[in-house]
Amino acid sequence: MLIITILVSLLLTYFTFTYIPKLPSLFSNFKGFFNTPGFSQRLVGFLWSFVLLDLPVFASVFFGSPAISSEIETRTAFYVFPLPIPRYILLLSKYFAAVSVTIAVIMVYLVVQGIVFYMVFNGILLLPFFLSMGLTILFIFSIVAVTFLVSTIFNKNTYAYISVFLLYFLIFNAYSIISEVLYKVVPYYLLNNSASIIERVYLNISTGFGSFTVTPDGAGYSDILTSLIIMLLYTIVSLAGALLLFERKEVK
Amino acid sequence: MPQIEITNLTKRYGKLEALSDFNLQIDQPQCVSILGPNGAGKTTLLKTLTNIIKPTSGSVTIDGISVSENPMLALQSVGTLIEQPEFYPYLTGREVIEFAARVKGANRAKIKEELDHLSNLLSMEEYLERKTGTYSRGMKQRVCLAVALVMEPMILILDEPTFGLDPRGMKEVRDLIINLKKERDIIILMSTHLISEAKEVSDRVIIVDRGKKIYDTANESNDNVVKVTLETPIDIKHVNMKLENVQLTFLNESTFLLKLLNGMDNSKAISQLLSLGYKVKWAEPYNDIEEKYLKSVSL
Ligand SMILES: Nc1ncnc2c1ncn2[C@@H]1O[C@H](COP(=O)(O)OP(=O)(O)OP(=O)(O)O)[C@@H](O)[C@H]1O
Ligand SMILES: [Mg+2]
Numbered sequence: 369m370l371i372i373t374i375l376v377s378l379l380l381t382y383f384t385f386t387y388i389p390k391l392p393s394l395f396s397n398f399k400g401f402f403n404t405p406g407f408s409q410r411l412v413g414f415l416w417s418f419v420l421l422d423l424p425v426f427a428s429v430f431f432g433s434p435a436i437s438s439e440i441e442t443r444t445a446f447y448v449f450p451l452p453i454p455r456y457i458l459l460l461s462k463y464f465a466a467v468s469v470t471i472a473v474i475m476v477y478l479v480v481q482g483i484v485f486y487m488v489f490n491g492i493l494l495l496p497f498f499l500s501m502g503l504t505i506l507f508i509f510s511i512v513a514v515t516f517l518v519s520t521i522f523n524k525n526t527y528a529y530i531s532v533f534l535l536y537f538l539i540f541n542a543y544s545i546i547s548e549v550l551y552k553v554v555p556y557y558l559l560n561n562s563a564s565i566i567e568r569v570y571l572n573i574s575t576g577f578g579s580f581t582v583t584p585d586g587a588g589y590s591d592i593l594t595s596l597i598i599m600l601l602y603t604i605v606s607l608a609g610a611l612l613l614f615e616r617k618e619v620k
Numbered sequence: 621m622p623q624i625e626i627t628n629l630t631k632r633y634g635k636l637e638a639l640s641d642f643n644l645q646i647d648q649p650q651c652v653s654i655l656g657p658n659g660a661g662k663t664t665l666l667k668t669l670t671n672i673i674k675p676t677s678g679s680v681t682i683d684g685i686s687v688s689e690n691p692m693l694a695l696q697s698v699g700t701l702i703e704q705p706e707f708y709p710y711l712t713g714r715e716v717i718e719f720a721a722r723v724k725g726a727n728r729a730k731i732k733e734e735l736d737h738l739s740n741l742l743s744m745e746e747y748l749e750r751k752t753g754t755y756s757r758g759m760k761q762r763v764c765l766a767v768a769l770v771m772e773p774m775i776l777i778l779d780e781p782t783f784g785l786d787p788r789g790m791k792e793v794r795d796l797i798i799n800l801k802k803e804r805d806i807i808i809l810m811s812t813h814l815i816s817e818a819k820e821v822s823d824r825v826i827i828v829d830r831g832k833k834i835y836d837t838a839n840e841s842n843d844n845v846v847k848v849t850l851e852t853p854i855d856i857k858h859v860n861m862k863l864e865n866v867q868l869t870f871l872n873e874s875t876f877l878l879k880l881l882n883g884m885d886n887s888k889a890i891s892q893l894l895s896l897g898y899k900v901k902w903a904e905p906y907n908d909i910e911e912k913y914l915k916s917v918s919l
Contacts, residue, residue, distance in 0.1 A: 446705030447716070447767065450670040452696050453723045618673040620633065 414570035432515035513606035565595035629678035649805035653818035656828035662811035699773035709753025778810040847906035
């Protein structure tokens with residue numbers, strides 16, 4: 369996981385250094401915006417944060433999916449469950465451990481991004497970078513919570529892995545697309561849509577069906593707040609669900 | 621005094637009833653063995669006692685505390701070994717036992733003391749520092765036993781404790797159980813497939829079949845039949861023992877069973893024998909668990 373993260377960040381580093389001078393010609397559509405101060409950094413930041421929508425999902429699935437299911441699959445549950453440790457402590461410590469590792473890995477990426485930006489943009493790091501970082505961390509809390517909820521349902525690791533991926537990349541996306549096509553509404557309450565705030569703090573690009581609007585600014589505070597609350601809700605509801613299920617979990 | 625009480629316990633897996641209306645009460649320190657064929661429900665019973673599964677209906681309490689409602693408290697002083705657990709392969713045997721000791725409230729000095737004691741008791745010194753991922757089945761079983769025994773539990777729940785051990789290991793574990801009983805007022809509830817093992821280590825034997833208790837030595841009056849061993853063999857064909865209120869069955873030339881009739885008590889029966897000039901080497905209440913088992917357990 370760490371290796372993938374480093375590779376991706378190196379790739380983007382290379383890209384950034386090579387294409388920075390050519391940006392205006394590459395994104396000729398946005399020509400007018402390059403006069404806006406800080407636009408280059410917003411644009412490059414947007415591109416970097418693109419990865420931050422998926423990378424935490426991979427990392428969290430990698431570290432979090434087997435958390436509970438593996439106890440049962442590898443029969444360690446027979447050792448741990450009868451010990452006098454409350455189950456919620458077991459679950460929460462595993463949760464925080466998974467969140468910490470995931471954050472640590474993603475931080476490697478963010479630190480590389482920070483250094484590159486520092487060098488390219490002459491020592492100026494704009495607010496969106498830090499906003500995006502904070503929101504990424506919140507996103508990690510919520511996606512790991514969702515992963516844990518799924519993990520407590522299954523007794524086999526592979527089922528847990530596959531289910532999180534299916535849920536996040538297939539079901540959420542399919543639902544989004546259907547909702548957008550049929551009802552012309554973006555289901556902002558889905559985790560993947562609210563996570564897009566991580567890139568929208570750089571550039572508010574909304575890709576509604578058939579329309580495509582770009583503003584040289586990042587998303588507004590009300591937007592950020594909405595996403596923040598949604599991600600918090602996902603975290604709390606999923607964790608509560610996981611705790612409840614885990615308390616009743618049987619090892620058959 | 622430690623205490624286990626199981627009342628009207630039923631456990632279903634889907635349609636299959638693994639335990640039906642099961643009742644069991646253990647209210648004094650003793651070793652209770654559960655015998656029964658594969659799939660009888662032995663492990664299921666022990667799992668409900670350790671909060672690994674929840675009863676479909678009925679209640680399971682340890683020292684009066686419901687296991688499913690308050691597992692933390694109920695299992696505070698219970699050591700368990702259920703269905704050959706595995707450990708995190710990257711931990712050493714020492715770390716596995718240490719973790720169990722720590723969650724049971726041991727401080728550093730106590731942990732060391734327990735580890736030294738248990739590694740010696742279960743002859744694990746040689747591999748305790750190795751990662752459990754590299755252990756053989758029997759080595760793991762010993763670590764399981766150490767985890768169950770750590771911090772001197774008042775109740776031990778052991779699912780086939782000698783499973784996977786070599787003959788010496790089996791003997792060591794049986795001796796260990798016998799010694800534990802002697803040294804401390806402890807309840808040991810174990811399942812086994814070995815009738816001889818059940819006889820050797822336990823004070824009470826329960827036979828389970830298809831989720832039901834079909835035999836419990838506690839419910840049989842043991843004094844009904846006495847097994848007598850004589851010092852010298854006798855000629856069975858020509859013997860003519862005239863004993864009052866006693867029915868005689870020979871097992872071999874020096875052992876026979878006395879079935880006591882009409883309220884005859886065993887000391888009187890023995891003194892009749894002595895007065896007829898037979899030298900009694902040994903006499904004990906007799907329960908033929910093996911016979912019971914073969915008779916009552918379905919094929
Ligand atoms: N997870 C499960 N799902 C469905 N049925 C189960 C499950 N676990 C056990 N059973 C069934 O419950 C019954 C009792 O099983 P249990 O494991 O308690 O038997 P056992 O007496 O321990 O047998 P063994 O001597 O083979 O260990 C069996 O019929 C078994 O098939
Ligand atoms: Mg079993």
